[in-house]
Amino acid sequence: MPGKVGIGMQDFRKIRERNAFYIDKTLFIKDWWESLDDVTLITRPRRFGKTLTMSMVEQFFSVNYMGRGDLFEGLDIWQ
Numbered sequence: 001m002p003g004k005v006g007i008g009m010q011d012f013r014k015i016r017e018r019n020a021f022y023i024d025k026t027l028f029i030k031d032w033w034e035s036l037d038d039v040t041l042i043t044r045p046r047r048f049g050k051t052l053t054m055s056m057v058e059q060f061f062s063v064n065y066m067g068r069g070d071l072f073e074g075l076d077i078w079q
Helices: 012-017 027-035 050-061
Strands: none
Touching: 012 050, 027 050
16 A cells, blocks of 8 residues: 655656555556657646656656666566
8 A cells, every 4th residue: 555645746757656646647658658659748737737747757757767666666667
């Protein structure tokens, strides 16, 4: 069971490492990758998770997080 709700936490790595409550949006990565769009515009209201989503995408694709599969283990994208 996830721990506390991390109000204001916008770093995917910190949320996963601290076992904070997280709604799994990792299938966004698959949908976005398979869309083959030239440009993606992400518009949502304030405090809707845009920064956290971009942090998740960065950490999924960045070589700086190579070998950190543990961040995504157990989430939808892991399958």
